[in-house]
Amino acid sequence: MPQPIPGNDGTPKGQVAATWEHGAPSHARLRGLAWICLTDGAAPQLASAGPWRKKERKKERRSLLEVILDAWEQGVNPSGNSTNPSNWDFSSAFFFATTVVTTIGYGNLSPSTVCGQVFCVFYALCGIPLNLAFLKQLGKCLTIHLGRLERGVVSVVPHKQSVEALAVSAFFLTGSLLFLVLPPLLFSYVEGWTFGEGFYFAFITLSTIGFGDYVVGTDPGKEYISLYRSLAGIWIIFALAWLALVLSTGSRMAAHVIASCDKEDDEGEAPSNKVEDVSKI
Structure with a gap:
C-alpha cells in the first residue's frame, strides 16, 4: 500500500x-x-x-x-474562491473585534502583520475594560427595567415574593430562548450543524472559552450575507450582558437565602439563652 x-x-x-x-x-x-x-x-x-x-x-x-x-x-483565505469575501471585510473585522474585547479569541482570525499585532495589543488594552464597563451599564439598565416590571405587577398582585420569583423566572426563560435556543437553531440551519453542535458553539462562546473548533461564517463552500458575522458579534455582546445579570441575580438570591437561614438560626438560639438565664436565677 x-x-x-x-x-x-x-x-x-x-x-x-x-x-x-x-x-x-x-x-x-x-x-x-x-x-x-x-x-x-x-x-x-x-x-x-x-x-x-x-x-x-x-x-x-x-x-x-x-x-x-x-x-x-495579506488576509486572503487560500481555501476559498472568488465568491467568498475577504477575511478582513467589515463583517469579519467586526466579529474579530468582538472576540477580542470579550476575550473569547477563537484564533481562526488574527493579525499577521507587525502593525496589526501592535494595534491589536493596544486595542485590547483599551477595549476590554471599556467592554466590561459597557456590559455593567447594560446589566444595570436591564435590572432597572426588571424592577419596574416587578413594581408594576406588585401594584396589581399583593404577593411581592411570588411576583419577584415570577419576574425572575420570566426573565431567565425569555433570555434563554433569545440567546441559548434560537441562535443555535439559526447557526445549525446556516452552517449545516446539528442543534447539539450549535448549542455547543453558543455555550463555548458565551462562557468565553472560545476553543475555535466551531466558528460561524468560516465555511468556504457557503455564501453568507454580508452582516452575518456582525449580527453574531451583536448577539455575543447582549448575550454576555444577559448572562452576567443572571449570574448576579442568582448570587443575590443565594445570599438572601443564606441570610434568611442565619436569621432563623439566631432567632432559634435566643429563646434557649433566655431559658438558661432564668434557670440560673
Missing part, C-alpha cells in the same frame, strides 16, 4: 486536510496543502520529464507556494 503524500513538514495528506478543516491554517499547514496540490498534479509529468524540466517545475512550485503564503499574510 503506498504511503500518503506528506507536506514539506512531514505531515501526511489526510492529516493536513483534517487540520485545515478544524483549525486556523498556519504556514506549515499552508505549505503542506500547497505541496499536496502541486505534487498530486505534477507527479506524473515529473516522472516522464528530463532533469532540466524537473528543475523548472520545482521552481514553479516554489513560486506558487510563495504566492499562497503571501496571500495568507
Whole structure:
C-alpha cells in the first residue's frame, strides 16, 4: 500500500486536510496543502520529464507556494474562491473585534502583520475594560427595567415574593430562548450543524472559552450575507450582558437565602439563652 503524500513538514495528506478543516491554517499547514496540490498534479509529468524540466517545475512550485503564503499574510483565505469575501471585510473585522474585547479569541482570525499585532495589543488594552464597563451599564439598565416590571405587577398582585420569583423566572426563560435556543437553531440551519453542535458553539462562546473548533461564517463552500458575522458579534455582546445579570441575580438570591437561614438560626438560639438565664436565677 503506498504511503500518503506528506507536506514539506512531514505531515501526511489526510492529516493536513483534517487540520485545515478544524483549525486556523498556519504556514506549515499552508505549505503542506500547497505541496499536496502541486505534487498530486505534477507527479506524473515529473516522472516522464528530463532533469532540466524537473528543475523548472520545482521552481514553479516554489513560486506558487510563495504566492499562497503571501496571500495568507495579506488576509486572503487560500481555501476559498472568488465568491467568498475577504477575511478582513467589515463583517469579519467586526466579529474579530468582538472576540477580542470579550476575550473569547477563537484564533481562526488574527493579525499577521507587525502593525496589526501592535494595534491589536493596544486595542485590547483599551477595549476590554471599556467592554466590561459597557456590559455593567447594560446589566444595570436591564435590572432597572426588571424592577419596574416587578413594581408594576406588585401594584396589581399583593404577593411581592411570588411576583419577584415570577419576574425572575420570566426573565431567565425569555433570555434563554433569545440567546441559548434560537441562535443555535439559526447557526445549525446556516452552517449545516446539528442543534447539539450549535448549542455547543453558543455555550463555548458565551462562557468565553472560545476553543475555535466551531466558528460561524468560516465555511468556504457557503455564501453568507454580508452582516452575518456582525449580527453574531451583536448577539455575543447582549448575550454576555444577559448572562452576567443572571449570574448576579442568582448570587443575590443565594445570599438572601443564606441570610434568611442565619436569621432563623439566631432567632432559634435566643429563646434557649433566655431559658438558661432564668434557670440560673
